Amino acid sequence: RKEVEQDPGPFNVPEGATVAFNCTYSNSASQSFFWYRQDCRKEPKLLMSVYSSGNEDGRFTAQLNRASQYISLLIRDSKLSDSATYLCVVKGRAGGTSYGKLTFGQGTILTVHP
Amino acid sequence: EAQVTQNPRYLITVTGKKLTVTCSQNMNHEYMSWYRQDPGLGLRQIYYSMNVEVTDKGDVPEGYKVSRKEKRNFPLILESPSPNQTSLYFCASSRLTNGWSYNEQFFGPGTRLTVL
Numbered sequence: 001r002k003e004v005e006q007d008p009g010p011f012n013v014p015e016g017a018t019v020a021f022n023c024t025y026s027n028s029a030s031q032s033f034f035w036y037r038q039d040c041r042k043e044p045k046l047l048m049s050v051y052s053s054g055n056e057d058g059r060f061t062a063q064l065n066r067a068s069q070y071i072s073l074l075i076r077d078s079k080l081s082d083s084a085t086y087l088c089v090v091k092g093r094a095g096g097t098s099y100g101k102l103t104f105g106q107g108t109i110l111t112v113h114p
Numbered sequence: 115e116a117q118v119t120q121n122p123r124y125l126i127t128v129t130g131k132k133l134t135v136t137c138s139q140n141m142n143h144e145y146m147s148w149y150r151q152d153p154g155l156g157l158r159q160i161y162y163s164m165n166v167e168v169t170d171k172g173d174v175p176e177g178y179k180v181s182r183k184e185k186r187n188f189p190l191i192l193e194s195p196s197p198n199q200t201s202l203y204f205c206a207s208s209r210l211t212n213g214w215s216y217n218e219q220f221f222g223p224g225t226r227l228t229v230l
Contacts, residue, residue, distance in 0.1 A: 008154075031214075031215055032214075032215040032216055041202060041224070042223070042224070043204060043221035043222060043223055043224055044157070044204070044219075044221050045221070046218045046219070049216045087156065087157070091214070091215065094214040094215065099214070100145070100147075100162050100164055100170055101159060101162070101172060101173075102147065102159055102162075102219070103159070103173070104149075104156045104157040104158070105156055106154060106155060106156035107156055
């Protein structure tokens with residue numbers, strides 16, 4: 001089983017739609033979680049961190065469920081510019097054996113069409 | 115401008131010819147890391163460094179070497195490249211002084227390597 005798993009999609013949605021991505025992780029000692037966005041083989045860029053209490057940034061909402069070991073990303077009112085690959089990222093726990101390690105999911109492709 | 119730079123951006127080489135991909139950051143970050151990205155596999159961590167002279171293996175270190183003699187530079191060395199190392203490589207850095215948990219990783223633009 002992969003350490004971090006995402007549905008690769010692709011997700012094809014119309015403008016204005018709401019779309020949700022999930023990501024599961026296998027290492028219960030993982031410390032922190034993120035969603036990164038990657039455009040067409042360019043470098044990944046941080047979209048948002050995922051906090052235990054859940055967090056929202058404009059049209060984007062991230063949730064963490066430690067008991068079930070998954071994180072989610074919800075995008076409301078999709079824009080054409082949201083078309084990209086969304087990467088789930090898990091950081092190892094500080095001071096633990098995986099301190100310094102980052103594990104990426106394989107990415108979920110989103111295409112928003114007019 | 116705060117950035118991570120990589121050179122070269124594109125490289126075509128032949129099996130067995132040693133090569134080095136350079137990575138440099140101007141943000142005084144303690145942490146640096148190398149990843150490779152392959153279709154269907156996502157980004158996989160090759161090596162990382164928590165500070166000068168401190169390096170550790172990631173998930174796919176075989177066939178690669180790194181060094182961290184200076185804080186700003188973290189070169190990736192392929193002593194004897196093979197075709198299965200054809201990939202897109204990213205270098206990244208982040209701060210550690212304010213903690214590890216939620217510090218953002220800043221990525222370089224990537225190096226596309228083809229080994230024939």
